[in-house]
Amino acid sequence: MLFYATIIASFLCSLYLFHRRRSSKHPLLRDYPILGMLPPVLFNLWRVHDFFTEVVTKHGGTGEFKGPWFADMNYLVTCDSLNVQHMLCKNFDNYVKGHDFRDIFEPFGDGFVTADYETWKYIRTILHSLMKQPRLKAFFDQTVQKKILTSLLPILDHAEQHGRVVDLQDLLLRFTFDNIFLTTVGHDPKCLSIDFPVVAVEKAFRVSEKSIFYRHTVPYTVWKFQKWLQIGQEKKMTEACRTIDKFIYSLIESKREELSKCTEEEMNEAPSDMLTVLMTEHGGSEHDDKFVRDFAFNFLVAGRGSMASTLTWFFWLLIKHPIVEAKILQEIRDNFKKNDDRGHGFDEEQDPSQSVSGEVSGMEEVKKLVYLHAALCESLRLFPPLPIQRKQAVKADTLPSGHIDQELVWERSRLFFK
Known part of the structure; x- marks a missing residue:
């Protein structure tokens, strides 16, 4: 009996020591034995972007996420603007999507979403x-x-x-x-x-x-x-x-x-x-x-x-801000009023999205709508359609926040743009 108790005690001690050794210096969430920090993420999966925004902001903009033991799901998550600028501008060549990224995004093949280095530059040029x-x-x-x-x-x-x-x-x-x-x-x-x-x-x-x-x-x-x-x-x-x-x-x-x-x-x-x-x-x-x-x-x-994401959030925000909606409609009326230089426009009671001739405004005409453009940009700032970007460091690097890691995920949350 004593033999089995010793075995169990040794096993528990080993788990404890392993857990202590993998403990984060800047943890975002509680690190559970075996499961790591995954449980709270699973409970909040339905609102995962808002959840990570709240958690990262609470920890000063940057922190470590540890997945289940032996699962290789360990990341440094940041929404710090200086860190993001460092990765995407100042030290761009050191941060790549990497092999794991290409594995996950396998259906994209060798397109611009998964490409790095010369391939990415070539496709971008095209x-x-x-x-x-x-x-x-x-x-x-x-x-x-x-x-x-x-x-x-x-x-x-x-x-x-x-x-x-x-x-x-x-x-x-x-x-x-x-x-x-x-x-x-x-x-x-x-x-x-x-x-x-x-x-x-x-x-x-x-x-x-x-x-x-x-x-x-x-x-x-x-x-x-x-x-x-x-x-x-x-x-x-x-x-x-x-x-x-x-x-x-x-x-x-x-x-x-x-x-x-x-x-x-x-x-x-x-x-x-x-x-x-x-x-x-x-x-x-x-x-x-x-x-x-x-x-x-x-x-x-x-x-x-x-x-689709941009347009959905844009119209949702318009519903919440009727004053902005009124200004957008007024700008459309001012720029596409009746008897303009092109000889077509719309009446005050007509839907501003269409002209009298039944034609939808083209790209060149829409460029006049400065306030509408600003409203769309604000929608993108508040609700970016691609809220998370995953990067992997080629060489060990120290971020402006002082954090060091080999693999990073930066969350381009609404807070990052504020």
Whole structure:
């Protein structure tokens, strides 16, 4: 009996000593034996961004998070503006996304979301060049205006006439998904319609995003094991990626076939989607289907979620601040009033989002709306669509706050911008 008691006591002492050795100097949360600091995060998973904002702020802007023992989920979390500036500007080359990041964001392939160093610079150069293309800008303008007039406004009118309650976030997700698909690959998935249909490829994107979030909440070995067995969320991820890849690769194939039949003059003059411009510019013929697929996938995901999130929070804030809403409407009236230089405008009682001619204002016209621009920027400051950025230090580094670590996660919370 004494032998077993000695074994148990030795085991408990070993656990205690291990726990003491891994204890943080600047803990964000209570560090439980075996489970680490994960329990309070799981209890607050439904409000995880607000939760981390509150916790990090309480600890002066920076602190350590320790995951379950042997789970390799240990991070330094910060919303300190000086730390963020140090990582993203002053010592940028020392902070990369790293191998673990690319593993978690596997569906993104080698696109700009997961790229580092020269690959990232190369893709960034291509993106900047694409955005300056007049035919791409023209296509963006035409596409967004058409989608607003033929889908968004009719659905809102239908909801008003029938007294129907609409989930604004779902509506805007569908609106931005259709727009980003049209402008990126030239295909309309038609998610935005009165009956709010379930579209397979849109559902697959949602599943993939949910699966990536899931990978952040469990130990690396757990989701890797699930992937190997093809069970749980990882099975859903595999099926979703298969649906997305099949869809994108088929579009690439049809696009290459379509371009092979066009003359150089037709390709260079007509308004074109991003995929067409990419495949006809910047040595497009040298890029294989995998590169084009990764480029398209990254842009689709980045554009869909960020724009829908921004618009959702923007309209929510307008509801909370009617004075701001009134100023935005007044600015629109002042800039697009009747009998202006272009010969069209709107009446005082007409919806300011539309002109008398039934056309939605284009990009160049909207640039006049300075107050609206400021309101959107304020929405982004308060509710950034990409609230967390994960970075890993290549070499040990001391942050301006005095903290030292090898792997960092900075939270771009609303408090960081205050």
